[in-house]
Each structure stands twice: as C-alpha cells, then as structure tokens.
Amino acid sequence: MKKKIDELxxxxxxxxxxxxxxxxxxxxxxxxxxxDVIHVKDWKKWLFTILTLIGGIYFVVDLIWSIVxxxxxxxxxxxxxxxxxxxxxxxFCLDIYALINLIQDPTWTGANGNFFRYEIGIALCYIAVxxxxxxxxxxxxxxxxxxxAIEEEKREKEKQLEQEKLSTLEDxxxxx
Numbered sequence: 001m002k003k004k005i006d007e008l009x010x011x012x013x014x015x016x017x018x019x020x021x022x023x024x025x026x027x028x029x030x031x032x033x034x035x036d037v038i039h040v041k042d043w044k045k046w047l048f049t050i051l052t053l054i055g056g057i058y059f060v061v062d063l064i065w066s067i068v069x070x071x072x073x074x075x076x077x078x079x080x081x082x083x084x085x086x087x088x089x090x091x092f093c094l095d096i097y098a099l100i101n102l103i104q105d106p107t108w109t110g111a112n113g114n115f116f117r118y119e120i121g122i123a124l125c126y127i128a129v130x131x132x133x134x135x136x137x138x139x140x141x142x143x144x145x146x147x148x149a150i151e152e153e154k155r156e157k158e159k160q161l162e163q164e165k166l167s168t169l170e171d172x173x174x175x176x
Contacts, residue, residue: 007153011146012139019135023128030124033117040116045102045109048120053095059088077143083130087123094119 005013032038040048063081066072098115101108109115138146 007150008142008146011150012142015143015146016135016139019131019138023131023135026124026128026131030121030126030128033121033124036117040120041109045098045116048116049095049098049102052091052120052123053099056088056091056095059084060092063088075144075148077134077138079137079141080134080143083133084127087126087130091119091123 029038033040059081063085066076066078066081098108098110098119101110
C-alpha cells in the first residue's frame with residue numbers, strides 16, 4: 001500500500017527542489033565565470049555592473065522592507081532575506097568601485113582583467129550555497145507563503161463543501 005504524501009510535505013519538496021535547481025544553475029554559471037569560460041568584455045562589463053548593482057540594491061532593500069513591514073514579514077522568510085543580504089552589500093560595493101573605474105577608463109577590466117570574472121563567479125557560487133542552505137531549511141520549516149497557500153486551499157474546500165450542503169438541502173426542500 002502506498003502512503004499518500006500530505007499537501008504541506010509535497011509543497012515543501014517542490015519549493016526546496018526549485019531552490020536546489022537554482023543552486024545547481026548558479027554553481028555551474030559561477031564556476032564557468034571563475035574558470036574564464038564565460039568572458040565579460042566590452043559593453044557586457046557595463047551591463048553586468050548595472051544588473052548586479054540593481055540586484056545588490058534589491059537584496060538589501062527587500063531585507064529592510066521585510067523587517068519594517070509587518071504585512072510583508074508574514075509572507076516572507078527572514079532567513080532567506082538575511083542570508084542573501086551579504087551578497088547584496090558586497091555586490092553593491094564592488095559595483096560602485098567598478099562603475100567609478102569604468103567611468104574613468106571604459107577599457108578597465110580590473111587587476112589582470114579578472115575583476116568581473118571573480119566578482120560575478122564568486123557571487124553566483126555564494127548564492128548557490130545559500131540556495132542549498134535555504135532548500136534544506138525549508139524542508140524542515142516551510143516558507144510562510146506555502147503555509148498561507150495551504151490554508152487558503154483549505155478555506156476554499158470548506159466553502160465549496162458548505163455550498164454543496166446548502167444546494168443539497170435546497171434540493172431536498174424542493175422535493176418535499
């Protein structure tokens with residue numbers, strides 16, 4: 001006899017699986033940057049700098065917003081936000097440094113041309129490690145949005161059952 005998995009366990013496994021998948025993609029891309037298979041040259045320097053600057057700012061602002069807003073705090077995992085904040089701060093600082101150097105010299109690539117290679121590669125590998133930690137964490141402590149979705153689903157089922165009972169009672173009254 002097969003044992004049926006409850007909804008909460010199923011959703012925890014799906015969510016953690018998604019995090020593990022993103023971790024694998026991040027680790028592979030990060031490694032490809034570090035070993036210099038993916039090159040950041042020409043206009044891509046500006047693109048990567050601006051994108052990672054925006055991402056770094058987003059990580060930090062999202063953490064602050066999650067801490068300050070009671071409504072948002074109920075829907076997010078502070079563990080997730082706190083673990084990503086160091087990469088956001090680091091990317092912000094490194095990207096400001098890169099922007100200053102790129103404005104002064106558009107051909108700048110850092111010491112021995114390795115700045116972008118290591119900045120992006122290490123950041124992606126760090127995020128991959130964080131996603132693995134978050135995936136393991138959320139196997140044991142479900143994400144608040146998962147719990148909220150399951151509760152909403154239960155309320156919908158209860159509402160549907162009540163409507164079915166009412167329609168059954170109305171049908172019985174009509175028959176009598």
